[in-house]
Amino acid sequence: MRYFLPWAFLALLAAVPILLPDPYTLSVLASAGIFIIGAISLNLLLGYTGQLSLGHAAFFGLGAYASALTTLGFDIGIGFGQRITLAPQPVWFGFLAGIVVPALFGWLLGRLAFRVRGAYFVIITICFAQVLRLLTLNWVELTQGPMALSGIPALSLWWPGLDAPIALFRKDQIYWLVLAVAAVAFLLVRQVVRSRIGRALVALRENETLARSVGIRVTHYLVIATVISAGIAGAAGSLFAHSVRIVDPDVFLFIYTVTMVIMVVTGGKGTLWGPVVGGLLFGPLPDLLRGSAPPEAQWIAYGVAMILIVMFLPRGIVPAVASLWPRRAAAKPAAVAVEAEG
Amino acid sequence: MSPPLLAVEHVAVHIGGLVAIADMSFEVPAGRIVSLIGPNGAGKTTAFNVITGYMPPTKGRVLFEGQPLSGLPPERIAARGVVRSFQRTSIFGACTVFENALMALHLRGRAGVFGALLRLPSARREEERLRAEAVALLELVGLADRAGTVASVLAYGEQRRLGIALAVAARPRLLLLDEPAAGLNPSETAECTALIRRLRDERNITVLLVEHDMAMVMRISDTVVVLNQGRIIAAGPPDAVRDDPEVIRAYLGAVPEADGVLHAPA
Amino acid sequence: MMDQALQHLVNGTVLGGTYALLGIGLTLIFGVMRVVNFTHGELYAFGAYMVYALVSLLGLNFYLSLVLATLLGVALGALVELVLLRPLRHADIDSVMLVMIGAALVLQNTEMWVWGGVAKMVPTPFVGTPLVVGPVSVLPLRLFVFAVAVALLVGFWLLLDRTRIGTAMRATFQDPQTASLMGVRVGLVHTMTFALGSGLAAAAGALLGPVFVVSPTMGDLVGLKAFAIVILGGLGNLPGAAIGGFALGYVEEFGAGYLSTEYRDAFGFLLIILVLAIRPQGLVAARERIG
Numbered sequence: 001m002r003y004f005l006p007w008a009f010l011a012l013l014a015a016v017p018i019l020l021p022d023p024y025t026l027s028v029l030a031s032a033g034i035f036i037i038g039a040i041s042l043n044l045l046l047g048y049t050g051q052l053s054l055g056h057a058a059f060f061g062l063g064a065y066a067s068a069l070t071t072l073g074f075d076i077g078i079g080f081g082q083r084i085t086l087a088p089q090p091v092w093f094g095f096l097a098g099i100v101v102p103a104l105f106g107w108l109l110g111r112l113a114f115r116v117r118g119a120y121f122v123i124i125t126i127c128f129a130q131v132l133r134l135l136t137l138n139w140v141e142l143t144q145g146p147m148a149l150s151g152i153p154a155l156s157l158w159w160p161g162l163d164a165p166i167a168l169f170r171k172d173q174i175y176w177l178v179l180a181v182a183a184v185a186f187l188l189v190r191q192v193v194r195s196r197i198g199r200a201l202v203a204l205r206e207n208e209t210l211a212r213s214v215g216i217r218v219t220h221y222l223v224i225a226t227v228i229s230a231g232i233a234g235a236a237g238s239l240f241a242h243s244v245r246i247v248d249p250d251v252f253l254f255i256y257t258v259t260m261v262i263m264v265v266t267g268g269k270g271t272l273w274g275p276v277v278g279g280l281l282f283g284p285l286p287d288l289l290r291g292s293a294p295p296e297a298q299w300i301a302y303g304v305a306m307i308l309i310v311m312f313l314p315r316g317i318v319p320a321v322a323s324l325w326p327r328r329a330a331a332k333p334a335a336v337a338v339e340a341e342g
Numbered sequence: 343m344s345p346p347l348l349a350v351e352h353v354a355v356h357i358g359g360l361v362a363i364a365d366m367s368f369e370v371p372a373g374r375i376v377s378l379i380g381p382n383g384a385g386k387t388t389a390f391n392v393i394t395g396y397m398p399p400t401k402g403r404v405l406f407e408g409q410p411l412s413g414l415p416p417e418r419i420a421a422r423g424v425v426r427s428f429q430r431t432s433i434f435g436a437c438t439v440f441e442n443a444l445m446a447l448h449l450r451g452r453a454g455v456f457g458a459l460l461r462l463p464s465a466r467r468e469e470e471r472l473r474a475e476a477v478a479l480l481e482l483v484g485l486a487d488r489a490g491t492v493a494s495v496l497a498y499g500e501q502r503r504l505g506i507a508l509a510v511a512a513r514p515r516l517l518l519l520d521e522p523a524a525g526l527n528p529s530e531t532a533e534c535t536a537l538i539r540r541l542r543d544e545r546n547i548t549v550l551l552v553e554h555d556m557a558m559v560m561r562i563s564d565t566v567v568v569l570n571q572g573r574i575i576a577a578g579p580p581d582a583v584r585d586d587p588e589v590i591r592a593y594l595g596a597v598p599e600a601d602g603v604l605h606a607p608a
Numbered sequence: 609m610m611d612q613a614l615q616h617l618v619n620g621t622v623l624g625g626t627y628a629l630l631g632i633g634l635t636l637i638f639g640v641m642r643v644v645n646f647t648h649g650e651l652y653a654f655g656a657y658m659v660y661a662l663v664s665l666l667g668l669n670f671y672l673s674l675v676l677a678t679l680l681g682v683a684l685g686a687l688v689e690l691v692l693l694r695p696l697r698h699a700d701i702d703s704v705m706l707v708m709i710g711a712a713l714v715l716q717n718t719e720m721w722v723w724g725g726v727a728k729m730v731p732t733p734f735v736g737t738p739l740v741v742g743p744v745s746v747l748p749l750r751l752f753v754f755a756v757a758v759a760l761l762v763g764f765w766l767l768l769d770r771t772r773i774g775t776a777m778r779a780t781f782q783d784p785q786t787a788s789l790m791g792v793r794v795g796l797v798h799t800m801t802f803a804l805g806s807g808l809a810a811a812a813g814a815l816l817g818p819v820f821v822v823s824p825t826m827g828d829l830v831g832l833k834a835f836a837i838v839i840l841g842g843l844g845n846l847p848g849a850a851i852g853g854f855a856l857g858y859v860e861e862f863g864a865g866y867l868s869t870e871y872r873d874a875f876g877f878l879l880i881i882l883v884l885a886i887r888p889q890g891l892v893a894a895r896e897r898i899g
Binding site for chain 2: 188191192195196197198199200202203206207209210211212213214215216217218224228
Binding site for chain 3: 050052054112113115116118119120122123124126127128130131134135137138254255258261265294296297299300302303304305306307310311314
């Protein structure tokens with residue numbers, strides 16, 4: 001039963017474009033899905049390592065820009081009469097760059113920032129996103145600044161026997177693409193969390209002093225988590241760039257990080273399904289509110305939700321719902337023990 | 343004569359203006375159980391913090407198998423084979439006993455990012471081995487039947503035993519135990535004593551112990567090192583140390599009834 | 609060349625005074641309450657809007673409006689503390705941070721809703737022609753702002769040093785447990801601290817609002833800069849925050865003057881990343897306060 005449910009859920013999600021072929025609904029769900037991928041990646045840091053990274057939009061935005069610039073190509077001067085030129089590359093190269101570039105920055109930031117933790121870490125991550133936003137706003141030659149990078153090609157699929165690649169323009173195609181990436185992201189995080197690495201992360205979160213005493217290297221594992229998290233967030237950013245097909249410096253806005261944080265916290269940080277549940281709740285909210293209320297109302301609703309959740313449901317929805325079935329909750333650790341003895 | 347497993351050489355620790363340890367030197371030979379005793383504030387826990395890398399010494403150095411440990415972080419020192427337990431109960435409270443054991447077995451595995459992400463066969467085999475080791479570890483400390491319990495709800499004595507299990511998990515060659523018997527009743531203390539002996543005899547682990555229960559110290563130790571006000575005032579076999587006039591004075595000065603404790607039947 | 613440097617120095621000092629005001633409020637709140645206050649920038653914006661409302665809409669006297677705006681900031685700060693922070697006094701630092709982010713979202717978007725997205729100008733009684741002293745010129749309004757900021761800093765220092773509540777704050781700052789054992793009413797101290805810190809932010813906004821323009825997103829960048837200032841000085845370090853404020857003022861002025869005007873706002877953040885890489889405990893670390 002436990003193995004069957006997630007697959008049934010995935011099948012249901014995959015059937016949505018067939019059951020409900022409304023382009024508007026699908027595009028709302030696809031953009032919610034992109035943020036859910038971001039939330040899944042953030043959960044690895046916020047939920048499993050306990051590090052509140054408030055610069056997560058930076059990885060998302062880096063993915064979007066890296067992917068867009070690789071596919072569009074660029075030609076920039078770097079002083080002393082030198083220029084760097086990149087001819088437009090195939091879109092999947094862009095997608096790859098959208099993962100690798102943020103992962104590299106994740107490594108750099110992790111190396112730097114995990115020497116300090118707690119409040120300092122939070123602030124340094126905010127600053128990181130802010131610097132990138134100001135950079136993309138002002139480095140007009142590379143990024144077009146506030147005018148935005150536009151005309152980003154859609155991702156495309158090709159397999160042997162096909163004359164030309166199929167560009168993924170249609171809303172249902174984009175929806176399926178996002179769903180596929182989200183499923184992969186979910187599985188990757190699940191693998192990490194259930195491995196020796198995941199245990200090291202939880203050990204550091206629960207009791208750092210004790211974790212170090214049994215030989216767990218703090219910076220090493222926190223950096224690993226950041227790199228994986230940044231890579232996945234970058235993939236989400238890349239999907240964003242190729243489905244909306246325009247990227248401006250606002251992708252680095254603090255508000256996008258906050259959106260992902262709210263999804264994770266509401267759903268339940270440190271649980272695999274938390275970001276998915278939180279994301280399904282908050283992802284479509286902006287579009288649902290769009291017709292009836294000014295945009296401020298959405299953010300006010302987010303703010304109030306964040307306050308209420310932290311105050312009244314601090315562990316999030318998933319753990320709260322799970323504890324409604326005490327029998328299953330009790331059966332779970334026993335299953336581990338049986339598995340261990342068997 | 344081979345070098346001692348651990349050598350503490352002229353270590354001094356000044357915290358702010360306070361002298362926690364003035365000048366401390368002692369050795370722990372391989373295969374022995376050595377106890378570090380002394381009145382409260384004598385510098386015992388500080389000594390542990392220095393040896394395991396949680397606190398830098400102001401002066402002096404610590405050698406393990408002839409190699410300096412000073413300057414290494416705790417996790418590196420653990421990887422070298424020196425692991426400690428903590429005075430206050432230190433476990434991963436939110437996790438089950440079994441998960442606790444698996445976490446502590448960290449150094450016994452080597453699966454990396456790709457192994458984990460791709461579920462490589464080698465990583466899966468390692469995972470099975472670690473689970474078997476975790477079961478063995480819990481059997482060693484008598485917690486196998488509690489594997490599925492969340493650690494924070496264990497009885498106090500069980501939590502202490504889990505704490506020791508976590509320190510043993512990494513297969514240290516030198517184990518530092520900080521007051522393992524604190525708060526235990528006599529029968530639990532006896533179990534604890536037996537466990538420490540077993541660790542030494544069956545797993546070949548050398549033990550450095552800080553303990554207030556003198557009866558236990560006298561029964562279990564090969565060597566007793568007595569600290570007072572940051573200095574070593576005596577060191578030797580239990581019987582010799584017990585009759586040392588300076589030791590008696592130190593204990594009488596600090597705790598009046600300590601004389602009785604010191605002379606508890608060995 | 610020299611003249612230009614002198615001009616930047618003056619501009620940096622004038623800017624730094626207000627930055628110091630912002631930083632001290634934030635660092636005080638962190639030091640006493642262990643709260644990373646994300647609403648700080650919004651209190652700054654609130655102060656600016658109140659001055660705008662009082663002067664432009666109600667036609668009140670400019671100086672009186674500054675005082676009233678600051679007091680309203682104090683009141684709003686007290687309200688936030690009582691409603692949101694008091695129930696969370698024993699929660700972990702991350703939960704409190706999340707609640708403060710929520711509160712900042714609510715405050716900022718309420719401002720946006722009430723005042724609209726168009727920037728507002730605040731009329732002042734000062735003339736628009738700069739005072740020229742030798743090679744240096746400075747607007748009278750800016751000079752006034754600087755003077756008030758310095759006066760507030762001195763007043764704040766006197767409050768901490770000479771009054772009972774100031775003593776209680778310093779005691780809580782150093783050791784909350786001992787302070788409460790000695791009869792300090794920690795709840796009251798927290799409310800007062802947050803109100804005072806918020807008041808300083810509102811005062812900074814009320815002072816700088818008329819210098820620049822008043823817009824709903826003005827709190828965003830300023831809130832982040834306030835973080836930069838306290839990180840430069842070391843979190844929870846009061847003199848450090850003052851020094852950090854002036855340091856940021858100079859870095860921005862000289863950076864904009866000699867390197868690039870576009871990246872003016874980025875210098876502060878780059879500086880933080882640099883500082884944290886080299887000296888994680890801040891430039892002026894009195895004692896370590898990491899983690």
